[in-house]
């Protein structure tokens with residue numbers, strides 16, 4: 064398929080905020096897409112060229128794209144920079160300038176989807192000496208062939224900032240509309256409604272796509288299978304070794320609210336302050352994924368051994384929390400202390416010794432060939448109780464009680480806190496496992512005021528001895544309309560890297576994500592997530608969220624968190640009103 068078809072769809076998507084309309088646009092495009100192009104189209108619609116499980120990144124800074132636009136259009140860098148400052152979007156700049164290309168370079172060939180996709184993937188593989196020039200060459204080659212609209216979206220995709228607003232739920236629905244019978248003709252573009260007579264059928268078919276996505280977290284594969292029909296879709300199975308999204312927990316403020324949400328009696332478990340591991344075992348092969356579905360098996364060799372030695376299953380997928388502990392006192396240590404193990408590539412054995420973890424297993428979603436997603440929690444828990452041989456400070460089940468009593472719950476909560484844990488989890492005995500969802504089957508109750516997880520949206524270049532570093536960070540939370548600012552923060556970051564998360568480290572993380580610079584101020588692609596402690600949430604018309612934080616302070620880097628997993632506006636509103644009550 065020609066890339067222009069996708070570019071036109073992007074443009075239509077950008078011009079509507081109506082979810083059903085977006086679904087309709089995508090479903091039309093999918094209908095026209097050949098099986099061969101489907102995988103690429105689905106990825107490109109999400110603005111990506113690598114799956115979650117693939118840790119490669121395009122990794123091209125805006126400055127390089129600027130150069131490539133200059134090479135392909137003949138305009139000077141300073142001119143392009145000036146336009147960029149005025150327009151604020153390098154994609155639009157490329158669109159405008161490509162329209163002014165001289166005749167002899169005008170659209171030297173038509174871009175096709177496959178070519179764009181493979182060239183974008185190639186960008187990630189260019190490393191080392193001369194790679195900067197090669198990257199510029201590759202992008203400018205694409206831009207030379209691009210029509211103006213294509214240039215806009217090539218640039219935005221390279222910068223990983225597509226801005227067309229395709230949420231996962233929209234893509235899921237579009238797959239159902241495109242391939243499962245009877246849905247599409249009932250969408251009315253004028254009224255932007257679906258014929259209610261078909262509601263049931265509609266829900267059923269969307270559910271079939273969702274259920275497949277729950278089992279294999281791969282939109283492309285699901286789309287390809289859906290194209291073959293609903294029977295094929297229903298045959299999709301969990302594949303051990305391929306990560307699934309994890310189920311998330313809703314938050315409550317006290318034990319009364321916790322029971323109200325999950326019902327009585329409920330399973331109460333310690334909430335360990337470690338990091339989540341989804342562990343796949345197939346015979347003697349163990350694969351470990353983080354909650355972002357990145358593979359970290361090599362970083363945790365001891366965990367691999369614990370599973371091989373203590374879990375009796377031919378195959379299984381376990382949901383666990385790896386909690387760090389002090390090897391001398393045995394006391395749990397905060398997440399921060401073990402977080403450095405996640406990205407570590409060398410001295411693995413030493414790290415395992417210095418920062419030991421205890422694996423706390425709290426759920427199982429697959430056992431000996433059987434998918435347990437629809438199995439009630441109490442039965443899933445019974446399976447782990449049967450198959451795990453516990454060994455203290457190595458591999459244990461999360462400590463639990465079953466209770467209907469608020470008093471007992473409060474005592475268990477206090478015990479958990481006194482041992483250095485974060486609080487309690489409350490779980491519905493009959494709850495099923497919903498990957499990727501924050502349904503009310505699993506609730507968290509924490510002790511201290513929870514830090515907010517925010518994304519960095521921009522910052523300011525420092526001055527004096529802090530020059531060369533990004534200092535005051537602009538931070539944002541998530542809303543249905545994208546990211547909204549909630550303040551600025553610099554406190555908490557250190558000048559010396561040995562003292563903790565430093566200005567230098569944050570600057571290096573932000574550098575490849577810089578989208579715009581105006582004087583000392585910069586705007587970055589929202590991708591770096593940090594946790595912020597604060598005194599209080601205040602109303603503030605000065606920030607787009609309508610809220611500000613009093614005395615914000617950077618607590619830690621959340622490299623285990625994606626920007627779509629941060630604190631939401633809804634959560635901030637709840638926190639604001641609840642702090643008023645108390």
Ligand code: ATP
Nearest residue numbers: 310311312332333334335338339384425461488507
């Ligand atoms: P938080 O930042 O509060 O840990 P989160 O956003 O990482 O929350 P949530 O799903 O909201 O994730 O909260 C549940 C998290 O608590 C799980 O992701 C898991 O990592 C951790 N956890 C610790 N102990 C347990 C337990 N016994 N059962 C389930 N999750 C647990």
